[in-house]
Amino acid sequence: MDDRARPFRSVLYIPGSKERALEKAKTLAVDSIIFDLEDAVSPDEKANARVLLAKTLSEGGYGARFQLVRINGFDTEWGAADFDAIAAIGPQAILLPKVGSAEDIAAVAEMLDGRPGCNQTKIWAMMETPEGILNAAAIARAPRMGGFVMGTNDLAKELMCKFRADREPMLTSLQLCLLAARAAGIAVVDGVYNAFKDEEGLRAECEQGRDMGFDGKTLIHPAQVAVANEVFAPSEADVDLARRQIEAFAEAKAQGQGVAVVDGKIVENLHVATAEATLAKADAITALAAEVA
Numbered sequence: 684m685d686d687r688a689r690p691f692r693s694v695l696y697i698p699g700s701k702e703r704a705l706e707k708a709k710t711l712a713v714d715s716i717i718f719d720l721e722d723a724v725s726p727d728e729k730a731n732a733r734v735l736l737a738k739t740l741s742e743g744g745y746g747a748r749f750q751l752v753r754i755n756g757f758d759t760e761w762g763a764a765d766f767d768a769i770a771a772i773g774p775q776a777i778l779l780p781k782v783g784s785a786e787d788i789a790a791v792a793e794m795l796d797g798r799p800g801c802n803q804t805k806i807w808a809m810m811e812t813p814e815g816i817l818n819a820a821a822i823a824r825a826p827r828m829g830g831f832v833m834g835t836n837d838l839a840k841e842l843m844c845k846f847r848a849d850r851e852p853m854l855t856s857l858q859l860c861l862l863a864a865r866a867a868g869i870a871v872v873d874g875v876y877n878a879f880k881d882e883e884g885l886r887a888e889c890e891q892g893r894d895m896g897f898d899g900k901t902l903i904h905p906a907q908v909a910v911a912n913e914v915f916a917p918s919e920a921d922v923d924l925a926r927r928q929i930e931a932f933a934e935a936k937a938q939g940q941g942v943a944v945v946d947g948k949i950v951e952n953l954h955v956a957t958a959e960a961t962l963a964k965a966d967a968i969t970a971l972a973a974e975v976a
């Protein structure tokens with residue numbers, strides 16, 4: 684699948700130490716998986732999780748789901764060994780925690796250069812520290828960058844802000860990362876919703892993230908998948924409107940006009956581009972869903 688068209692509506696964290704969850708993920712309708720060696724794995728499980736995860740991923744079974752591996756930071760005792768074990772299997776993407784600067788990415792890109800099987804490996808960045816957020820524009824343009832994951836739990840801790848339903852204390856950080864990601868043309872996925880049994884709350888936060896422009900949401904439990912897939916996909920009404928806009932504009936153009944009107948609103952060239960992107964996204968979702976069903 685073309686990387687630019689790839690959907691990232693649902694991006695599920697799976698602790699690299701949990702064999703049952705690793706197995707279960709092969710059956711879940713997620714667009715992407717973050718196999719975690721960092722915060723979801725306790726210190727005394729780190730070494731075993733690394734071995735289990737490398738073995739599990741080299742055996743495969745995750746189909747078209749985009750696979751990221753979150754390793755521990757290089758400032759911890761596990762980071763270098765995680766990198767070696769995961770680079771050895773030629774991963775689709777390595778997700779680095781607590782990225783502070785573009786230099787952090789460049790250093791890892793250099794480590795990947797020349798490694799067998801890592802030609803296509805992307806680097807993704809956890810955006811979760813004040814320094815990282817302030818450097819987002821440069822980080823997004825660093826070599827091999829594929830996307831941002833918002834680390835909203837760490838960010839709240841670092842900012843010393845409160846969790847609120849409207850997320851107002853965090854909006855500046857979220858939007859700086861969105862701006863940086865869109866300027867560089869990389870993916871950007873929203874943070875997790877901690878109360879994994881609260882479907883209504885999850886839906887509201889997904890809708891907020893979608894309206895802001897995020898590609899999707901990171902998730903912690905399979906029960907969250909369906910909501911994220913639904914909210915971040917174009918709705919039937921979106922697709923219908925897009926089709927009507929494209930048709931109306933083509934008709935207007937045929938009559939020598941540069942503007943059409945649909946549902947009482949003007950449609951110009953740029954709206955047609957958005958409408959075409961909506962249809963392309965819907966097609967990409969259908970294609971991926973067929974592969975992971």
Ligand code: COA
Nearest residue numbers: 695696697698703704705707708719722723875903904905
């Ligand atoms: N990915 C895949 N499968 C998962 C899963 C996940 N993140 N979380 C739970 N499951 C599976 C369980 O293995 C279980 O499978 P089974 O039916 O084969 O037994 C099933 O879903 C139901 O799980 P449940 O009993 O409801 O949850 P739990 O009590 O086992 O775990 C959490 C709850 C929150 C501890 C667990 O979901 C988890 O570890 N989430 C990931 C946390 C994480 O990665 N944090 C780091 C980023 S913030």
Ligand code: MG
Nearest residue numbers: 722811834837
């Ligand atoms: Mg974190």
